[in-house]
Amino acid sequence: MSPVIADLIRAAAGDQPGAAPGGAPGPAGAGLPGGAAAARSAFPDWKFAPNIGGHPDIYEVENQAVDSAGHVLAAMRALVPWDGRTLVDLGCGSGFWLSRYAENAAEVIGIEPDPALRTAATARAARLRRTTVLAGSAERLPLPARSADVVHARFAYFLSPGGDAGLAEVMRVLRPGGSLVVVDNDHRWGQFAELLAGASATGPDRTAAAADAWWRERGAVRIQVRSELRFRSRAELAAVLHIELPATVARSWLARNPAATGLTYGYVLFAVQRAASGSASRAVADGPR
Numbered sequence: 001m002s003p004v005i006a007d008l009i010r011a012a013a014g015d016q017p018g019a020a021p022g023g024a025p026g027p028a029g030a031g032l033p034g035g036a037a038a039a040r041s042a043f044p045d046w047k048f049a050p051n052i053g054g055h056p057d058i059y060e061v062e063n064q065a066v067d068s069a070g071h072v073l074a075a076m077r078a079l080v081p082w083d084g085r086t087l088v089d090l091g092c093g094s095g096f097w098l099s100r101y102a103e104n105a106a107e108v109i110g111i112e113p114d115p116a117l118r119t120a121a122t123a124r125a126a127r128l129r130r131t132t133v134l135a136g137s138a139e140r141l142p143l144p145a146r147s148a149d150v151v152h153a154r155f156a157y158f159l160s161p162g163g164d165a166g167l168a169e170v171m172r173v174l175r176p177g178g179s180l181v182v183v184d185n186d187h188r189w190g191q192f193a194e195l196l197a198g199a200s201a202t203g204p205d206r207t208a209a210a211a212d213a214w215w216r217e218r219g220a221v222r223i224q225v226r227s228e229l230r231f232r233s234r235a236e237l238a239a240v241l242h243i244e245l246p247a248t249v250a251r252s253w254l255a256r257n258p259a260a261t262g263l264t265y266g267y268v269l270f271a272v273q274r275a276a277s278g279s280a281s282r283a284v285a286d287g288p289r
């Protein structure tokens with residue numbers, strides 16, 4: 001039996017401990033694999049992601065299910081097109097999205113602080129045209145000033161309230177007129193939001209309001225995308241819920257939805273443009289706030 005399938009089955013049986021909800025990082029250093037100390041000192045702001053960092057094979061299944069209809073990719077492209085542009089995928093994880101960006105971008109640069117994930121992303125990039133992966137973090141980008149047109153950050157908890165150092169660094173590497181697009185969970189819509197709420201001590205409205213206010217103060221456009229997670233099997237769904245949520249929350253939802261192989265999932269996208277004349281940011285376009 002392949003390790004992936006064995007993992008999926010163990011997770012479906014509820015043997016895996018739940019990670020922090022929504023892939024949020026655990027306490028500093030929690031779950032860090034051996035050999036990560038050097039990366040920790042090079043990138044002190046790196047927050048280990050227990051979902052992808054602890055379970056890259058299952059996160060791969062999640063990425064395959066997360067936007068199978070392409071709604072999120074289409075919304076990102078509509079906000080800020082990247083055809084013929086230099087695109088940075090910040091916190092690229094194992095590099096799942098690099099190939100989608102490389103289809104149209106002139107150049108793609110994945111940035112990842114986690115050494116194990118970076119190795120996986122580098123192997124992917126080797127098969128793609130004009131795509132490279134570099135060690136770095138939002139706060140320490142190994143790129144010259146004014147060198148990128150578009151920066152993408154998917155599920156980037158490091159760019160959220162408290163993340164001003166990373167945002168300033170992103171603005172440094174963007175060319176005037178270039179844009180950052182962040183993909184986040186919608187804490188107010190969809191079955192996945194209900195699961196996040198069940199796992200959160202803060203409450204979905206407070207979490208969402210804090211993120212909305214932080215981005216609004218920084219001139220971001222905010223749009224919502226309603227989509228779904230669709231899996232090939234119940235075992236895949238169960239495995240993914242167990243890496244994203246505490247086991248009690250995952251088990252309880254699975255018991256209440258015995259036939260489910262998917263669930264509705266909402267996203268919020270925030271986009272900020274570097275002003276043409278300087279480093280201050282402003283909204284990329286008029287849009288719902």
Ligand SMILES: C[S@@+](CC[C@H](N)C(=O)[O-])C[C@H]1O[C@@H](n2cnc3c(N)ncnc32)[C@H](O)[C@@H]1O
Nearest residue numbers: 023045046047091092093114137138154155158
């Ligand atoms: C939830 S994962 C998402 C991975 C990838 N964007 C995807 O959608 O497949 C968050 C990623 O951010 C990375 N990360 C954590 N702290 C970071 C930081 N300070 N700067 C940049 N990336 C960071 C993690 O190592 C992880 O790969």
